[in-house]
Amino acid sequence: MTVDGELLTKLSTAPRIRLRLVGSSELKSEWDHPVAGCMVCGKLPAMSQGQFPNEQSESGEFDRQEDAFRDNVSADPAAAHPAAPGRYHLYLSLACPWACRALLARNLMGLAEAIGVTVVDPVRDEKGWAFRDGHGHTTDPVNGFAHLAEAYEATLPGYDGRVTVPVLWDKEKGKIVNNSEDDICRMFHDAFADYRRGEADWFPADLAGEQEELSGFIYETINNGVYRAGFATKQAVYEKAAAGVFKALDEMEARLQDRRYLFGDRVVESDWRLFCTTIRFDPVYHGHFKCNRKRIADYPNLWRHLKDLYQWPGVADTVDFDHIKRHYYMTHDEINPTRIVPIGPDMRLAD
Numbered sequence: 001m002t003v004d005g006e007l008l009t010k011l012s013t014a015p016r017i018r019l020r021l022v023g024s025s026e027l028k029s030e031w032d033h034p035v036a037g038c039m040v041c042g043k044l045p046a047m048s049q050g051q052f053p054n055e056q057s058e059s060g061e062f063d064r065q066e067d068a069f070r071d072n073v074s075a076d077p078a079a080a081h082p083a084a085p086g087r088y089h090l091y092l093s094l095a096c097p098w099a100c101r102a103l104l105a106r107n108l109m110g111l112a113e114a115i116g117v118t119v120v121d122p123v124r125d126e127k128g129w130a131f132r133d134g135h136g137h138t139t140d141p142v143n144g145f146a147h148l149a150e151a152y153e154a155t156l157p158g159y160d161g162r163v164t165v166p167v168l169w170d171k172e173k174g175k176i177v178n179n180s181e182d183d184i185c186r187m188f189h190d191a192f193a194d195y196r197r198g199e200a201d202w203f204p205a206d207l208a209g210e211q212e213e214l215s216g217f218i219y220e221t222i223n224n225g226v227y228r229a230g231f232a233t234k235q236a237v238y239e240k241a242a243a244g245v246f247k248a249l250d251e252m253e254a255r256l257q258d259r260r261y262l263f264g265d266r267v268v269e270s271d272w273r274l275f276c277t278t279i280r281f282d283p284v285y286h287g288h289f290k291c292n293r294k295r296i297a298d299y300p301n302l303w304r305h306l307k308d309l310y311q312w313p314g315v316a317d318t319v320d321f322d323h324i325k326r327h328y329y330m331t332h333d334e335i336n337p338t339r340i341v342p343i344g345p346d347m348r349l350a351d
């Protein structure tokens, strides 16, 4: 090997760790640091633009887009989308907490025969969610779509928002009825009441107001709170969101101190809403979204609540840690550019 003498001299005299500091007047958190540029080449390090740039505020917050389709399936046979077994189909990802709440509603309300399901590949590519054969996911038997984007395009040509799961598809109309899991769970409960089997009452009338308030709180601080922490692009924004997640988890832990479920002995939608986030917490939100002050396993009551719900018949089938981990770690490349999926944690939920 030959050594370039001139280069060697340059390297030995070059300032190694001298940094130019810019933007220091904007510090808001004790951990906020000014952007450091290289003294030698003058380049600033690449800054994260946010995982979903259209949903990122200038101040670094993740501002989730609104669900695009909010039509209703109705029990009224004369409605535009009347409830009927076999007519509607759910497209979803087993990785997604929102979609899995809709799947749990379908399964636990005994609607599996009335409403079909197709699971997408957990790893999105540049065309978004795709239908492919693989472990726990398949091609689309209903429309033969290669990508979920085709369902959006068929419903609203030129749709340019983010294509999300879950999607409730009307086979007769050939379009999406609704892509909001809140609406879908409610429709399964109300519009499909005649087809429901089993005891599950997700929305007991006597709890209505109190439950709506609790579910709203869980949505804001926990379900979406982990995303606001994980997708934050500014230190102070992240800290605020992550602290909010733990404050809310502390509250749920205290609430569960003297009761089995959030409202006592009955399992309602709020419990499943919480479950969809707690089941993903230790495998992905703790590491990938940096919500790491504690794990759910460190909260005795939340851990017990999670394990209790996991044992309910049909629930474990909706939980696929492989899909969950590969989706988050491999498709959020602004957060995890190497796409390496961690080996842990060891989730023992069955005992």
Ligand SMILES: N[C@@H](CCC(=O)N[C@@H](CS)C(=O)NCC(=O)O)C(=O)O
Residues within 6 Å of the ligand: 064, 065, 066, 067, 095, 096, 097, 098, 124, 128, 162, 163, 164, 165, 166, 179, 180, 181
């Ligand atoms: N409907 C949900 C959001 C659904 C959602 O964001 N789903 C995610 C998966 S967890 C998705 O499909 N993301 C598409 C993507 O990452 O491009 C809500 O607004 O509350």
